[in-house]
Amino acid sequence: MNAPILHAVAIEKVFAGRRGGAAVQALKGVSAVLHAGETLGLVGESGSGKTTLARILIGIEQPTAGEVRFRGRPVRSRAEWRAVRREVQYVFQDPFTALCPTMPIGAALAEPLAIHRLCPPAERPGQVERMLGLVGLDPGMARRLPSQLSGGQRQRVNLARALMLEPKVLICDEIVSGLDVSVQAQVLALLVELQRKLGLSLIFISHDLRVIRYMSDRVQVMLLGETVEEGSAAEVFDAPRHSYTRALLAAIPDRNRAPA
Amino acid sequence: MSGPLVRAEGLTVAFPGRDGPRPAVDGVSLVLERGQSLVIAGESGSGKSLLCRTLLGIQPETAAVSGRLEWKGRSLIGLTEAEWRPLRGGSIAMVFQDPTAALNPLLTVGRQIMDAVRAHRRCSGAEARARAIEVLGLAGLPEPERRLASYPFELSGGMRQRVAIALALSAGPELIIADEATTNLDVSIQAQIVNLLIRLRRELGLALIFVTHDLDLAAEVGGELMVIYAGQPVETGEVRQVLADPCHPYTRGLLRSAPTLRSTRAEPLRPIPGQAPRLGTVGAGAPFRDRCSVVVEGLCALRRPGWTEAGPGHRVACHRFARDGRAGLP
Numbered sequence: 130m131n132a133p134i135l136h137a138v139a140i141e142k143v144f145a146g147r148r149g150g151a152a153v154q155a156l157k158g159v160s161a162v163l164h165a166g167e168t169l170g171l172v173g174e175s176g177s178g179k180t181t182l183a184r185i186l187i188g189i190e191q192p193t194a195g196e197v198r199f200r201g202r203p204v205r206s207r208a209e210w211r212a213v214r215r216e217v218q219y220v221f222q223d224p225f226t227a228l229c230p231t232m233p234i235g236a237a238l239a240e241p242l243a244i245h246r247l248c249p250p251a252e253r254p255g256q257v258e259r260m261l262g263l264v265g266l267d268p269g270m271a272r273r274l275p276s277q278l279s280g281g282q283r284q285r286v287n288l289a290r291a292l293m294l295e296p297k298v299l300i301c302d303e304i305v306s307g308l309d310v311s312v313q314a315q316v317l318a319l320l321v322e323l324q325r326k327l328g329l330s331l332i333f334i335s336h337d338l339r340v341i342r343y344m345s346d347r348v349q350v351m352l353l354g355e356t357v358e359e360g361s362a363a364e365v366f367d368a369p370r371h372s373y374t375r376a377l378l379a380a381i382p383d384r385n386r387a388p389a
Numbered sequence: 390m391s392g393p394l395v396r397a398e399g400l401t402v403a404f405p406g407r408d409g410p411r412p413a414v415d416g417v418s419l420v421l422e423r424g425q426s427l428v429i430a431g432e433s434g435s436g437k438s439l440l441c442r443t444l445l446g447i448q449p450e451t452a453a454v455s456g457r458l459e460w461k462g463r464s465l466i467g468l469t470e471a472e473w474r475p476l477r478g479g480s481i482a483m484v485f486q487d488p489t490a491a492l493n494p495l496l497t498v499g500r501q502i503m504d505a506v507r508a509h510r511r512c513s514g515a516e517a518r519a520r521a522i523e524v525l526g527l528a529g530l531p532e533p534e535r536r537l538a539s540y541p542f543e544l545s546g547g548m549r550q551r552v553a554i555a556l557a558l559s560a561g562p563e564l565i566i567a568d569e570a571t572t573n574l575d576v577s578i579q580a581q582i583v584n585l586l587i588r589l590r591r592e593l594g595l596a597l598i599f600v601t602h603d604l605d606l607a608a609e610v611g612g613e614l615m616v617i618y619a620g621q622p623v624e625t626g627e628v629r630q631v632l633a634d635p636c637h638p639y640t641r642g643l644l645r646s647a648p649t650l651r652s653t654r655a656e657p658l659r660p661i662p663g664q665a666p667r668l669g670t671v672g673a674g675a676p677f678r679d680r681c682s683v684v685v686e687g688l689c690a691l692r693r694p695g696w697t698e699a700g701p702g703h704r705v706a707c708h709r710f711a712r713d714g715r716a717g718l719p
Contacts, residue, residue, distance in 0.1 A: 174575035175546070279664055280433075309432035310602060314646035314660035321654060336576060339605075343648040343658065366650065380580035381650055382605035384632045 132201035170345030224283035235271030281312035411669020426612030482557035499537025547578035626703030
């Protein structure tokens with residue numbers, strides 16, 4: 130099998146205590162492997178370390194120990210990280226705080242191109258329009274402000290912005306958690322379609338096991354900074370081995386379960 | 390005493406708009422008997438929170454309330470603040486989505502609950518303290534006596550929501566309204582809080598209005614279900630019966646958009662196209678018509694559908710269902 134596209138190796142992360150408080154060990158030797166073209170689902174409750182792991186994977190947080198490898202090569206220097214950040218993009222949970230409120234959507238989408246000096250300024254509006262089309266938004270959206278968009282539209286804009294640099298890996302951190310069910314389904318369907326069209330590899334983080342099951346090829350269950358179970362989605366969901374996974378599954382509301 | 394706790398008929402809550410009033414809650418009728426539970430399910434903008442606030446008289450001041458709304462046979466419309474005061478908390482209490490915002494960060498848990506107790510009943514500090522310990526225990530907080538001295542920031546999100554529930558219980562209400570009270574909690578905590586509310590309903594004989602956007606959660610809570618879209622109820626009935634045999638195109642669309650623990654990409658979710666209409670723009674006609682795949686030409690655009698019986702206690706407001714029954718559903 131090929132080297133994984135993104136690989137976190139034995140990551141440890143300790144946050145120093147604030148105001149003399151005790152230090153917090155957020156990650157205790159966690160590894161994660163993402164192969165090209167697949168979706169890895171990261172599940173866990175608050176404090177499990179899933180977001181810290183994701184932040185380390187794009188280099189906005191430094192691990193205390195362990196390393197991140199991209200296409201089999203360790204990423205260490207600033208230059209190496211800069212190169213990786215073009216290929217690995219992060220989509221945040223709250224599409225509203227992730228967008229500048231006074232910047233029109235078109236400018237927000239063109240910004241990554243400018244930062245990475247990718248295409249001549251004259252060609253940027255065309256790129257923006259193409260990307261808006263790809264995520265199912267009208268080209269006229271480019272002139273709007275974030276406040277004029279619905280939650281679902283904002284999350285589409287967020288996805289579009291992450292895709293502007295044509296990344297290979299997308300890390301989606303709770304991106305549908307704040308959305309209504311019918312809109313959530315639209316965004317999930319879009320993500321599946323984009324993954325197929327663009328050959329993306331996805332790390333999909335959610336506390337909702339129903340969404341994880343739907344999206345993931347493989348699943349990694351985290352608890353208090355450790356991985357307690359990993360395997361194919363079918364294995365983890367149909368034959369969970371760890372008691373914590375079983376407890377999580379039992380806590381998910383299910384219309385088909387017999388009433389208590 | 391006989392008669393239901395809450396009765397609403399044609400309850401409408403409208404905001405002023407340029408072209409006349411814009412109803413955000415539009416002709417809601419409901420009956421809630423003591424000790425029963427009602428789940429109101431809808432998406433953002435459906436008016437479910439505004440409906441709850443109206444039951445408590447805390448809707449925005451610009452909102453005009455019309456129709457009938459009664460508590461034990463007495464009208465709640467046009468009450469003065471002094472008339473609302475004993476009802477709010479004393480008879481009807483609410484648990485909000487965000488317990489951090491619902492609790493005062495500067496006061497201890499004990500102080501907040503004792504204040505609430507004494508707002509409704511003349512009693513000594515010792516009696517108020519005893520009641521605070523009692524309700525914290527009912528809400529499932531371990532070592533309730535020690536919790537009195539805790540500040541909200543010292544508690545986890547789940548514990549804070551338990552404190553908010555204790556606060557709601559403090560003056561001995563007969564109805565608790567939980568508005569998305571478990572939405573931001575971790576799944577295992579969510580399950581605990583839902584079980585707590587179900588247990589309180591059974592053990593204390595409280596009536597419960599549970600507001601959620603999650604139909605699976607609605608099934609866990611049980612009781613009556615009202616599916617609401619753009620301020621209008623579109624389907625009502627016993628929760629599990631409705632979910633087993635959904636008869637409104639919107640309810641069916643919601644169920645097909647929501648993944649279950651068995652959903653995989655082999656059977657793609659089918660999202661409802663488009664988005665919910667903006668506040669008060671539905672006008673006459675069926676509220677769901679712009680996103681519906683089985684619109685009845687010349688009818689859905691013009692006339693609001695009435696109720697059609699779909700089974701015992703199961704009613705649907707849909708022109709297509711009224712005309713073609715289950716055969717016409719998408």
